[in-house]
Amino acid sequence: MAWGRGEMLVALAVALCLSALGADAQLKVGYYSYGCPAAELIVKEEVEKALIDDPGVGADLLRMHFHDCFVRGCDGSVLIDSTEDNTAEKDAQINLTLEGFEIIDAIKEKLEAACKGVVSCADLLAFAARDSVVHYGGIHYRVPAGRKDGTVSKEGDTSILPSPALDLTELTKLFISKGLSQNDMITLSGAHTVGIAHCDAFTDRLYDTDETLDQKYAKALRKQCPPGSNNTVSMDPKSPRRFDNHYYRSLLKNRGLFISDQTLLSTQGTTTQVKRLASNYKRFQRKFAAAIVKMGEIGILTGSEGEVRANCRKIN
Structure with missing residues (x-):
């Protein structure tokens, strides 16, 4: 089947990212072609079923992949349950709003039935995030696989995850520490074009004077988030279930x-990047695909470094 120009550009960008990270010798596209040829199809079908029942949960699966990769690397550790002796990542305060773990369970059950002990939970999560993006209208990108699952998950390790209150310098430093650039950070922030947020993550901006927040938008948010409430609002109210570039257009109106x-928008350089993404939907799609593949290479375990968990909630 012939590729369109957009798909070719995405493939080239992904290849360059993998080459730059030296990861092409470890992970590869089509990793399960022989060991479990139906793996990606099974994940896609189960994600689609889940999104029919709960159209918003795809944003959680995408966020789950991000939270997994930034803590101990992309090793599926966010999926592990707590035990009497250990509080796991998923029970850290910042992860308590994550939903969709039962969807991962259902996918893993299907994968184990088709190919016992073959597909890792870390790869499953990377595929599910991609399929969620595609469901919302994002571009289909190819996911290199071959990650192994980690055997450690600790609540305290989640302190590395970025809070909604971080400024540009703090965010840039964090992403660079993970091998990602400031441009990657700006592009990956575009994932906020889907999903919801709890009021307590931003109410300080509503009830304290914040000159960087459009006051008409602030007034609308105050109606949804009265003092003391912890309701939820769409992060992109115009198109909350479309993977588009409206997020960046909102930033330019002071509606982040x-x-x-x-x-x-703190510097001229980052503002220019936001403007480019706001003005060109296809550019955002291509750059996001390349950036999330690059993110999916953080701290991976391969070979004998990890395991393939039979149940994503617990180590073997």
């Missing part, structure tokens, strides 16, 4: 929901 969103 979090401080960590609006801070992307």
